[in-house]
Amino acid sequence: MIVVFVETTAGDDGDVLAGPSRQALTLARSLDDDVVAVAVDDGEVDLDEVAEDAGRYGAVQLHGAWHDLLDRYGPESWAAALDGLVEELAPGVVLAAGTERGGEVLAHVAARRDLPLVANVTHAEADDAGWRLQRVRWGGSLFEHTRLEAERVLLTVQPHAVDAVEVVDPAAAELVEHDVELDDVVARTRVVEEVVTSTGVSLATAPVVVGGGRGVGSAEGFADLERLAGLLGGAVGCSRVATNNGWRPHRDQVGQTGTAIAPTIYIACGISGAIQHWAGAKSAKHVLAINTDAEANMVARADWAVVGDLHQVVPALVAAIEAR
Amino acid sequence: MRVLACIKRVPIPGAKIPLTDDGTAVDDERLGHTVSPHEECAVEEAVRLVEAHGGTSTVLTVGPPDAEEQLRAAVSTGVDQAVLVPTDGADWDPQRTAAAVVAAIGELEQADGPFDLVLFGNESADAGGFQVGIRVAVALGRPMVQGIKEVEVDGDTVRVSRPTGTTSEVYELPLPACLGVREGLNLPRYPTMRGRLVSRKATIAEVTVDGPAGGQSLVALESPPEQEVETEVLGSGPEAIERVISVLEDLKVLT
Numbered sequence: 001m002i003v004v005f006v007e008t009t010a011g012d013d014g015d016v017l018a019g020p021s022r023q024a025l026t027l028a029r030s031l032d033d034d035v036v037a038v039a040v041d042d043g044e045v046d047l048d049e050v051a052e053d054a055g056r057y058g059a060v061q062l063h064g065a066w067h068d069l070l071d072r073y074g075p076e077s078w079a080a081a082l083d084g085l086v087e088e089l090a091p092g093v094v095l096a097a098g099t100e101r102g103g104e105v106l107a108h109v110a111a112r113r114d115l116p117l118v119a120n121v122t123h124a125e126a127d128d129a130g131w132r133l134q135r136v137r138w139g140g141s142l143f144e145h146t147r148l149e150a151e152r153v154l155l156t157v158q159p160h161a162v163d164a165v166e167v168v169d170p171a172a173a174e175l176v177e178h179d180v181e182l183d184d185v186v187a188r189t190r191v192v193e194e195v196v197t198s199t200g201v202s203l204a205t206a207p208v209v210v211g212g213g214r215g216v217g218s219a220e221g222f223a224d225l226e227r228l229a230g231l232l233g234g235a236v237g238c239s240r241v242a243t244n245n246g247w248r249p250h251r252d253q254v255g256q257t258g259t260a261i262a263p264t265i266y267i268a269c270g271i272s273g274a275i276q277h278w279a280g281a282k283s284a285k286h287v288l289a290i291n292t293d294a295e296a297n298m299v300a301r302a303d304w305a306v307v308g309d310l311h312q313v314v315p316a317l318v319a320a321i322e323a324r
Numbered sequence: 325m326r327v328l329a330c331i332k333r334v335p336i337p338g339a340k341i342p343l344t345d346d347g348t349a350v351d352d353e354r355l356g357h358t359v360s361p362h363e364e365c366a367v368e369e370a371v372r373l374v375e376a377h378g379g380t381s382t383v384l385t386v387g388p389p390d391a392e393e394q395l396r397a398a399v400s401t402g403v404d405q406a407v408l409v410p411t412d413g414a415d416w417d418p419q420r421t422a423a424a425v426v427a428a429i430g431e432l433e434q435a436d437g438p439f440d441l442v443l444f445g446n447e448s449a450d451a452g453g454f455q456v457g458i459r460v461a462v463a464l465g466r467p468m469v470q471g472i473k474e475v476e477v478d479g480d481t482v483r484v485s486r487p488t489g490t491t492s493e494v495y496e497l498p499l500p501a502c503l504g505v506r507e508g509l510n511l512p513r514y515p516t517m518r519g520r521l522v523s524r525k526a527t528i529a530e531v532t533v534d535g536p537a538g539g540q541s542l543v544a545l546e547s548p549p550e551q552e553v554e555t556e557v558l559g560s561g562p563e564a565i566e567r568v569i570s571v572l573e574d575l576k577v578l579t
């Protein structure tokens with residue numbers, strides 16, 4: 001049996017599994033027929049709807065964990081709930097998506113049991129000698145092939161490494177609800193408040209990202225990039241040099257230690273294309289580089305390039321679009 | 325208060341990550357070294373908290389003797405004490421690393437009292453296992469939250485927040501606590517001239533501890549296949565605009 005810890009979101013037609021959880025279920029199915037999903041019942045989601053969606057991705061059962069302390073997210077409370085169900089179900093493998101919560105919850109489970117945890121796996125295969133795994137290092141810039149021997153195999157699945165595929169004849173997963181027991185101490189890491197921080201286009205999901213790096217030269221220099229992003233319904237991103245100089249807030253940073261973007265087009269202005277920056281930009285479907293250096297990495301990686309000064313090119317582009 | 329920041333020495337790759345001939349490690353012979361930006365922020369936060377509340381800041385790394393360079397860099401930006409937990413040079417797995425950190429914290433706390441806060445980078449720059457800090461916190465029985473970009477200490481609690489896209493989750497942990505922090509928590513300072521001098525003379529304490537190896541063993545590293553792209557140069561200045569616009573129209577991002 002494989003247990004997959006799943007996360008939920010509110011979709012257009014009801015409560016559904018988050019994309020990375022669907023991908024984790026798809027990977028699980030390639031390893032074992034007996035796939036069981038576990039979700040936390042925070043009182044917000046309708047688990048019947050989630051069970052239906054889990055069935056579409058191959059889960060036979062959905063186990064819901066319920067307790068007063070689970071109404072809001074908390075790494076310790078959610079991990080304790082998952083840990084309890086894992087002990088009860090006794091699977092050989094436990095998977096979660098390599099998301100903020102998935103990775104955090106599974107790491108807590110691993111720590112509680114002193115079991116190994118392999119994070120951000122892209123491929124898994126078992127043979128007589130144990131498990132052969134492929135995972136990412138350096139934010140996706142390097143693959144690692146690794147062997148794992150463990151009483152119970154704990155893995156997180158690298159988001160977007162596996163395509164989520166529905167089963168051919170789906171049936172809703174059987175919903176099994178559990179009142180779990182929790183130690184009160186786990187309440188100490190529950191979310192106490194959730195604050196809305198932005199309402200604009202989110203960088204991670206923007207269809208167009210206009211990025212600026214050292215070549216932009218100043219905080220004011222980003223005004224033209226803002227204008228261009230606005231005209232294209234996109235968001236502004238930046239390199240670490242722009243963040244470190246205080247030109248942009250860190251939430252705009254694209255890269256290994258920033259945000260991963262996946263727009264239709266990434267317009268990279270005055271960014272050299274260092275490997276750590278590219279780690280966050282490589283899922284862009286197309287890249288247009290605006291750079292004075294024809295040899296820059298970003299130019300080599302781009303579908304299109306304008307080899308010139310961004311301070312002339314970007315305002316001219318803005319003016320031309322506005323004049324249409 | 326006493327604040328500990330845990331860091332890891334990593335190479336700084338250029339446009340590509342060079343591998344050794346046997347493919348089991350990054351060939352860092354010709355590369356400079358640093359720590360993850362997340363950890364630079366952990367170090368900076370330790371210094372700021374001690375500036376604001378008094379006490380001592382400590383930086384610790386589990387790493388090869390060369391990691392002294394990264395410990396001294398932290399001292400040059402204001403950290404009071406530096407501790408090296410020497411390895412045999414190999415990259416220890418997350419369980420072994422965490423066990424060594426726990427043992428080292430045990431020794432340091434026995435000597436000088438408990439740490440109110442232990443800060444980790446959210447994940448290391450190279451291995452990216454997302455777990456050492458959590459393992460340490462669980463072993464110490466202390467609360468821990470990852471992904472933190474705001475820290476505010478108020479008496480016996482620390483109020484922290486982590487962004488989730490369009491919202492921010494707020495947590496209030498009782499001290500002593502552990503945190504996994506992200507770049508953006510603060511803007512790390514550059515070392516001062518005096519800081520550099522101090523760091524050159526600073527004593528690096530060594531704590532020799534180890535833990536049992538975990539179940540994970542690295543077989544090989546591999547560069548992902550590079551997608552070859554033909555770059556079409558649209559021009560070298562404003563005269564390229566017309567062609568840029570038709571690209572945007574073709575992609576339907578401009579209508």
Ligand SMILES: Cc1cc2nc3c(=O)[nH]c(=O)nc-3n(C[C@H](O)[C@H](O)[C@H](O)COP(=O)(O)OP(=O)(O)OC[C@H]3O[C@@H](n4cnc5c(N)ncnc54)[C@H](O)[C@@H]3O)c2cc1C
Binds near residue numbers: 214259311
């Ligand atoms: C562990 C680690 C993690 C990191 N994480 C990240 C990360 O998440 N994100 C990130 O971005 N970086 C990250 N970095 C830093 C990264 O290595 C680079 O230093 C950084 O991305 C470089 O930013 P840049 O391209 O703006 O600057 P540079 O590399 O200096 O490039 C500037 C570019 O602008 C061009 N240019 C200059 N003037 C003009 C002009 N007038 N018009 C047009 N073009 C011009 C130049 O030709 C050059 O190509 C990380 C580093 C490490 C070690």
